[in-house]
Amino acid sequence: MEKFVVYQMLPRLWNSGAKPGETPVTGKFSDIDEPFLEYLRSCGVSHLWLTGLIRHATTVSYKGMPASLRQVVKGDAGSPYAIIDYYDVNPYLADNVNERHREFRSLLNRVHKSGLKFIMDFVPNHVARDYGRKGLVRSSAIPLGKEDDTSVHWRPENDFYYYPGEDLTLPVPPSEGQPPYTESPAKASGNCFSPTPGVNDWYETIRLNYCNTRTATWDRMYEIVRFWCRKGVDGFRCDMVEMVPKEFLSWLISAIKKEFPSVIFIAEVYTKDLYRTYVNEVGFDFLYDKSGLYDTLRAVVRGEASARALTWNWQFLGELQPRMLNFLENHDEQRFASDFYAGNAESAFAALAVSLLFGVSPFMLYCGEEVGERGMNAEGFSQIDGRTSIFDWCTVDSIARLKEYVHTGSGLLPEEESLLSRYRETLALSTSDPSFSRGWTYDLCYCNLKSRGFDPDRHFCFLRGFGGEARLVVCNFSSADAETDIFIPREAFLYVGCGCPEETLRRIRVPSRDFVIVPF
The missing domain is CATH 3.20.20.80 (Glycosidases)
Structure with missing residues (x-):
């Protein structure tokens, strides 16, 4: 996909x-x-x-x-x-x-x-x-609703739910110069079963x-x-x-x-x-x-x-x-x-x-x-x-x-x-870029928990790869610029299909609230 x-x-x-x-x-x-x-x-x-x-x-x-x-x-x-x-x-x-x-x-x-x-x-x-x-x-x-039986609250053949003998009470008054909206019997509203929907309900709709x-x-x-x-x-x-x-x-x-x-x-x-x-x-x-x-x-x-x-x-x-x-x-x-x-x-x-x-x-x-x-x-x-x-x-x-x-x-x-x-x-x-459009993903956070400068609560990193190439993405959710070591194990490269055979350690600088992409 x-x-x-x-x-x-x-x-x-x-x-x-x-x-x-x-x-x-x-x-x-x-x-x-x-x-x-x-x-x-x-x-x-x-x-x-x-x-x-x-x-x-x-x-x-x-x-x-x-x-x-x-x-x-x-x-x-x-x-x-x-x-x-x-x-x-x-x-x-x-x-x-x-x-x-x-x-x-x-x-x-x-x-x-x-x-x-x-x-x-x-x-x-x-x-x-x-x-x-x-x-x-x-x-x-x-x-x-054209063929509904409105004398019952519910029946399988009805398109709507009804409240026989009860009129709809809306949570907002009619606008000046307009007649009030009337509905008798009342129908259930879009998100609530009640003839008296509240102002925070979908009172303008019928379920x-x-x-x-x-x-x-x-x-x-x-x-x-x-x-x-x-x-x-x-x-x-x-x-x-x-x-x-x-x-x-x-x-x-x-x-x-x-x-x-x-x-x-x-x-x-x-x-x-x-x-x-x-x-x-x-x-x-x-x-x-x-x-x-x-x-x-x-x-x-x-x-x-x-x-x-x-x-x-x-x-x-x-x-x-x-x-x-x-x-x-x-x-x-x-x-x-x-x-x-x-x-x-x-x-x-x-x-x-x-x-x-x-x-x-x-x-x-x-x-x-x-x-x-x-x-x-x-x-x-x-x-x-x-x-x-x-x-x-x-x-x-x-x-x-x-x-x-x-x-x-x-x-x-x-x-x-x-x-x-x-x-x-x-x-x-x-x-x-095929690495992002259809490549594999390897979450690198677990292997960088103790990397120098890496804050697992505010930093996030992952590897994407496809067709022998890979992309390292490092994200910084902190309000401060970051400089951190990112360790990429050999199995990560292999998982995303990259030919790089060795584990890698990179020093990465990431501006605050930003991300960087490093190609491999």
Whole structure:
């Protein structure tokens, strides 16, 4: 298996600020153009994951398609995961609303013509609160819940869960000038079984009902995935799979791969003890390693854990390493440079080296990460929380500057351009150098515990090799520059397939929060 790099972006954020007569401010399908795709290729990216394609609840109406009430929409733009129509794309992403499917196909063709693979979200566990309301769902498919028996809390044939005789009580009041949202009987919310969801619940969504055996719900969701496969989509990032029965997911993946064997499935999963189940039994191609490497790296970067924990996580994962999707950021997590994480982007390099170079696991880069976006703006619903809002119409200055840079070669701040240069170099190296893209890994920390200058709590080192060559990588998570001896035993060279027959001792200098690579 060879390493690949996924680039995640929310298309609406790929904008350059307000344009005359345009409300809201949003990136379009057409903004994902050839210069941008060329930029991705120059970074070693092979897969583009566009978050927020499927039509979701929003406060903006479009040519006869009514807006949702603000009471059941988070932010003005709305959550990309509050699905209104699984067979539609968001009208606000199109230059011509009535031509949005044609524009989507053109985008898909551009991506494929550039040599990239196309990944989109599959949201199997919940829909928008007002899903199915007249005028919202435009596809010819039977809407979920249309044939439900609402007089019972649960029955196998129902798509949703109900609370007969109880009205929904929302944790937020209706917006001024709008009627209250009503739902009777109340349905279970996306992440809680209650007719009275709290403000921290996914109150804007409705939970789907799955049985452990095949039902009409299974078939409807299968047809949704098949619809997008037939469009040419290459893979799906599957949202919150632990909230859906494993039996359904296993059946779905098996059925889809019979017709579309090259389509990949990536699971958003958080319970480490279930990793092997989701790979070996359910059949996912790749898993988020949020609870493993991401959480471990975050703790090491912040000085809350020893670098030894990186080895422990590596040992826990074992043969699953190639099936992990590593990352330092995504839309759910706080930006690395935010005050809630590392505080600055320049501290990212040691963590980047481990996440990107320590194995053949694919790596995911989140749009703006490569120029140090901090996520410290109060964009609306999210307020200042270290994340870039997925709920609001907004222009992110660093991303707007990146967009200008992609098209003109200028526009970035000096520190952003410097950071981007280092990211591009490391990303490209990870996929172009066989030692990193498909080579073997040997953790060297255990044999350097007593090496001069080596701090096992703040330093980390490993050897990668392929085809008779090897690369030593030494990472420094300390706030101080390091000078350390690194011992490489003969068996390490042999393990990674390097012809160097003798054990080696090298004196290595590593700047703080950084890494160095030494070729052999």
